[in-house]
Amino acid sequence: MKNTGNKSNSGSAIAQVTDRECANAVLPITTGYGSDGSRRVITKTFVHPQWPREKVYVFHPANSLSPAPVIFFSHAYGATSPQYYAKLIEHIVSRGYVVVYSPYKTLRATHSQRYTLLWSGFAAATAKYGKFMDLTKVGFVGHSFGGGATPAMAYKGLVEKRWGSKAAFIYIMAPWYSFEITQQQMKRFPKQTNLLVQVYQDDKINDHRMAIDLFKTINVPQKGYMILQSVSSQNCQLTADHFVPLTSGNNGRVNGLDYFGVYRIFDALADYSFNGNQNGKQVVFGKTSNSSEQETTVNSTDGKLVMRLTYSNNPQPIRSEDYYRFPQNQQSRYNNATESVIDSTGNTQNNDTNGTLRRGRRRLFCGFIRSCN
Numbered sequence: 382m383k384n385t386g387n388k389s390n391s392g393s394a395i396a397q398v399t400d401r402e403c404a405n406a407v408l409p410i411t412t413g414y415g416s417d418g419s420r421r422v423i424t425k426t427f428v429h430p431q432w433p434r435e436k437v438y439v440f441h442p443a444n445s446l447s448p449a450p451v452i453f454f455s456h457a458y459g460a461t462s463p464q465y466y467a468k469l470i471e472h473i474v475s476r477g478y479v480v481v482y483s484p485y486k487t488l489r490a491t492h493s494q495r496y497t498l499l500w501s502g503f504a505a506a507t508a509k510y511g512k513f514m515d516l517t518k519v520g521f522v523g524h525s526f527g528g529g530a531t532p533a534m535a536y537k538g539l540v541e542k543r544w545g546s547k548a549a550f551i552y553i554m555a556p557w558y559s560f561e562i563t564q565q566q567m568k569r570f571p572k573q574t575n576l577l578v579q580v581y582q583d584d585k586i587n588d589h590r591m592a593i594d595l596f597k598t599i600n601v602p603q604k605g606y607m608i609l610q611s612v613s614s615q616n617c618q619l620t621a622d623h624f625v626p627l628t629s630g631n632n633g634r635v636n637g638l639d640y641f642g643v644y645r646i647f648d649a650l651a652d653y654s655f656n657g658n659q660n661g662k663q664v665v666f667g668k669t670s671n672s673s674e675q676e677t678t679v680n681s682t683d684g685k686l687v688m689r690l691t692y693s694n695n696p697q698p699i700r701s702e703d704y705y706r707f708p709q710n711q712q713s714r715y716n717n718a719t720e721s722v723i724d725s726t727g728n729t730q731n732n733d734t735n736g737t738l739r740r741g742r743r744r745l746f747c748g749f750i751r752s753c754n
Contacts, residue, residue: 406617407637415645418475437502438482441513450518451479455527459487468628481506492560517547528556550575550654558712568600576604581621590709605666606696609642610689641688667692
């Protein structure tokens with residue numbers, strides 16, 4: 382929180398506090414879902430097969446006696462280093478899972494090229510370090526641009542490669558526009574795939590309609606749509622914005638929204654998907670088949686913060702499209718993120734002759750991380 386003396390969404394006054402004080406308002410979870418596991422993280426890297434200047438990262442638990450379930454992580458635009466999600470990745474691996482992190486180009490590339498870089502890194506990691514991986518149990522996780530790319534990555538893995546034959550899940554966070562997958566393909570995911578689409582109440586970047594569209598189009602028996610709410614008390618406000626999953630960079634931080642809204646949710650989703658634990662199912666998908674709200678009183682410094690998650694099986698937008706930097710109805714403007722677009726006939730077309738869209742994307746995404754490649 383940069384400003385002081387503001388009002389929260391509920392109208393209560395927010396006292397003057399620093400970012401650090403606000404981040405420490407909620408203490409980490411120490412037991413159960415959301416608490417760190419006991420496994421130490423081992424990092425393996427290798428040169429990206431199609432982008433030699435970058436590396437693909439494989440994080441796996443130390444002293445593994447058998448292959449572990451695998452999480453394929455698709456990062457936000459510009460977050461080519463896993464350092465931007467370091468705490469989240471460490472948490473996931475500490476719980477006994479392998480994480481594969483494949484970077485893609487931020488600038489001077491089409492969406493198709495970015496998707497190819499994502500996938501080629503994932504595939505190369507399984508070939509090189511498959512001995513650590515149980516590919517019969519997999520999860521595809523993505524945030525922002527990576528959230529929009531996750532359905533296409535999951536389709537390649539779950540349908541084309543037939544990974545996740547025993548258990549699989551897709552966890553999409555605050556997605557940008559999706560490409561490289563058709564609506565018909567979204568209806569062909571294996572029935573053992575669980576889907577969670579999560580958005581953040583005060584995300585001003587990506588229109589929730591993109592997330593709602595993915596939720597309604599992807600056809601799997603068990604799926605959920607979740608809004609992580611901003612929370613406030615007399616002493617502090619934790620804003621559920623677009624950057625919740627990031628743990629470093631200009632807007633990255635770790636606070637109670639991460640512990641209860643991301644770490645806890647990931648743990649429950651993985652436990653339910655891989656082990657069939659019904660407690661995990663209730664945490665992720667709610668206790669009823671209808672829309673509902675889950676409240677969790679957290680261990681906070683003032684004892685007054687309550688985390689809220691809103692679940693819905695028929696989600697509706699909570700704000701108008703003009704509230705967002707990237708509204709759903711503008712997807713056609715961003716069919717390509719560089720100078721040219723490859724149309725359906727294979728011809729190259731220029732749709733950004735003055736560079737306005739490129740500069741806008743660069744300002745947006747290079748602003749909340751420290752650099753762009």
